[in-house]
Amino acid sequence: MTLEIISFVVFALLAIASALLVITAKHPVVSAMSMIFHFFMLAGLYLTLSAQFIAVMQVMVYAGAIMVLVVFAIMLLNLGDEGKLRSGFNFRKLVAWFLGGALAVQIAVLLSNGALSNTAISEKASELGTAQVIGGELFTNYIYPIEIVGILLFAAIVGAIYMAKKNLPTEE
Amino acid sequence: MQAIPMEFYLILSGILFTIGVIGVLTRRNAIIIFMSIELMLNSVNLSLVTFSSFMGDAAGEIFVFFVMAVAAAESAVGLAVILALFRKKQTVDVDKINLIKW
Numbered sequence: 602m603t604l605e606i607i608s609f610v611v612f613a614l615l616a617i618a619s620a621l622l623v624i625t626a627k628h629p630v631v632s633a634m635s636m637i638f639h640f641f642m643l644a645g646l647y648l649t650l651s652a653q654f655i656a657v658m659q660v661m662v663y664a665g666a667i668m669v670l671v672v673f674a675i676m677l678l679n680l681g682d683e684g685k686l687r688s689g690f691n692f693r694k695l696v697a698w699f700l701g702g703a704l705a706v707q708i709a710v711l712l713s714n715g716a717l718s719n720t721a722i723s724e725k726a727s728e729l730g731t732a733q734v735i736g737g738e739l740f741t742n743y744i745y746p747i748e749i750v751g752i753l754l755f756a757a758i759v760g761a762i763y764m765a766k767k768n769l770p771t772e773e
Numbered sequence: 774m775q776a777i778p779m780e781f782y783l784i785l786s787g788i789l790f791t792i793g794v795i796g797v798l799t800r801r802n803a804i805i806i807f808m809s810i811e812l813m814l815n816s817v818n819l820s821l822v823t824f825s826s827f828m829g830d831a832a833g834e835i836f837v838f839f840v841m842a843v844a845a846a847e848s849a850v851g852l853a854v855i856l857a858l859f860r861k862k863q864t865v866d867v868d869k870i871n872l873i874k875w
Contacts, residue, residue: 629805650823663815666845678856701792701798757850
């Protein structure tokens with residue numbers, strides 16, 4: 602019982618800390634590394650929710666595939682210190698933090714108004730999270746969405762290759 | 774079975790979403806903005822998995838699967854767009870990318 606609480610608190614605090622590091626770090630590589638750490642912490646949180654398949658997918662798809670793309674893009678763009686892109690404290694940043702705080706207050710009010718009766722994880726959760734159940738659902742009840750996702754991924758690959766081609770006309 | 778109430782996960786998801794929004798609003802590097810969008814997608818995934826586990830329904834986890842697939846497609850196309858823009862403009866500062874700004 603206490604192990605669950607301790608693991609939730611540790612994963613949650615580390616997830617928030619690494620998310621803050623993502624948006625505040627000066628160097629993009631530091632942001633990317635803390636983003637990978639954040640994805641691992643979220644995978645741990647999925648495990649505390651007994652969603653094993655989603656936790657593994659989180660590590661494979663996000664920390665594996667997507668962040669490799671991001672790190673490759675940072676390498677290809679050869680972005681150094683972001684010095685000239687930062688302008689310190691200005692009016693726009695103030696407005697942005699104010700808007701973010703307003704959003705947080707809105708979410709908090711919505712959550713405090715809702716009456717959530719479920720106080721414990723459902724007993725079925727641990728068998729729901731397996732690859733067998735999710736795969737069975739995907740290939741029976743959700744067969745059309747998964748075919749459409751296949752077409753979407755194919756279109757994205759073709760579009761990405763076309764966009765990243767070298768011989769596009771340059772402006773200057 | 775478990776002592777952690779549902780609200781804790783939802784509050785954590787709200788905090789992470791807010792951090793993502795602040796990242797999009799404050800940063801000007803296109804890649805950091807891209808990663809902040811991923812932060813927001815992940816926080817929504819967390820709340821979907823929370824509802825799925827607490828309600829005992831697999832639909833939430835199926836939706837997370839589709840969100841992950843769309844996020845993978847989005848990252849491939851988004852980073853290709855950033856690369857093409859960098860070739861054209863030699864910068865990833867979103868303030869300097871104003872081709873279709875009237």
